[in-house]
Amino acid sequence: MGEAIAFTSGKGGVGKSSTLMNLGYMLSVKGYKVCLIDMDLGLKNLDIMMGLENRVLYDVNDVMNSYCSLKQALIKDKHNKNLFLLPACKNIHIDGIKKEDIKKIVNLLKDDFDYVLLDSAAGLEAGFKNSLYCADKVVVIATLDYTSLQDCDRVIGLAMREVNDITLVLNKVNPKFIDRGVSVNIQEAISYLSIPLLGVVYDDEEIVRYNNKGIPLLLNEKGMTYECFEVILKRMLGDEVGIPKFRQKSMIKRMFKQT
Numbered sequence: 001m002g003e004a005i006a007f008t009s010g011k012g013g014v015g016k017s018s019t020l021m022n023l024g025y026m027l028s029v030k031g032y033k034v035c036l037i038d039m040d041l042g043l044k045n046l047d048i049m050m051g052l053e054n055r056v057l058y059d060v061n062d063v064m065n066s067y068c069s070l071k072q073a074l075i076k077d078k079h080n081k082n083l084f085l086l087p088a089c090k091n092i093h094i095d096g097i098k099k100e101d102i103k104k105i106v107n108l109l110k111d112d113f114d115y116v117l118l119d120s121a122a123g124l125e126a127g128f129k130n131s132l133y134c135a136d137k138v139v140v141i142a143t144l145d146y147t148s149l150q151d152c153d154r155v156i157g158l159a160m161r162e163v164n165d166i167t168l169v170l171n172k173v174n175p176k177f178i179d180r181g182v183s184v185n186i187q188e189a190i191s192y193l194s195i196p197l198l199g200v201v202y203d204d205e206e207i208v209r210y211n212n213k214g215i216p217l218l219l220n221e222k223g224m225t226y227e228c229f230e231v232i233l234k235r236m237l238g239d240e241v242g243i244p245k246f247r248q249k250s251m252i253k254r255m256f257k258q259t
């Protein structure tokens with residue numbers, strides 16, 4: 001029996017989909033069978049980030065309405081045979097969806113997959129509530145802005161009513177901003193939210209570049225960001241490894257990337 005993990009946040013755009021996708025990719029490379037679900041049902045974007053948008057034939061709504069089987073709706077990733085996507089539907093009205101129906105699908109997937117990663121909508125609306133209802137664990141994504149942390153705190157309060165295992169990933173961490181006191185620092189964020197830190201992902205424009213290409217960053221890059229995700233994965237699996245320290249990319253590498 002697999003595990004369903006919801007990736008959620010207080011604010012939008014903090015990196016839920018990027019984090020979930022890269023982590024899903026890394027889990028699948030390590031041999032786990034992984035299914036990603038876009039729970040932001042009206043605003044799908046995982047298929048685009050994974051470069052799978054042309055392969056979408058059926059979606060989660062078709063499965064719920066028995067227009068196709070769950071197996072028919074699943075799309076295999078182009079880069080790893082263990083990674084699958086259950087796409088969301090663009091034209092669906094989220095309020096018309098019963099959380100019990102989605103949970104049924106998630107439970108069926110848990111029979112077949114080691115990990116079912118739910119890309120929850122930001123904020124407190126239906127997408128978030130449905131994800132919580134289906135999840136065994138919650139990973140909250142936040143950036144080091146006070147507003148992001150405040151909204152996150154509210155999300156954590158609600159998540160605690162449904163799920164016991166809630167951990168934090170701090171994303172887009174910019175050490176220069178921390179040093180200059182522009183952003184909150186990691187310790188302050190942890191003590192403000194008071195949940196265990198799962199990991200940190202540093203601000204890396206390569207994530208944006210690869211998201212736009214529809215290719216997982218971790219397929220080609222084995223640098224700092226790879227290490228951050230590797231540590232998140234190890235900590236997720238119970239290994240008590242430390243958070244990697246920020247390393248500046250070499251000048252040559254940066255110049256090469258800009259050409």
Ligand SMILES: Nc1ncnc2c1ncn2[C@@H]1O[C@H](COP(=O)(O)OP(=O)(O)OP(=O)(O)O)[C@@H](O)[C@H]1O
Pocket residue numbers: 009011012013014015016017018019040121122171172173201202203204205207208209211
């Ligand atoms: N560690 C990072 N460093 C730099 N940019 C990042 C990082 N993580 C994500 N991004 C970029 O931030 C933007 C938002 O990321 P993403 O779409 O994953 O966020 P989201 O929380 O899923 O957003 P939404 O709430 O709209 O679904 C994207 O352009 C993405 O490439």
Ligand SMILES: [Mg+2]
Pocket residue numbers: 016017018045119
């Ligand atoms: Mg998203």
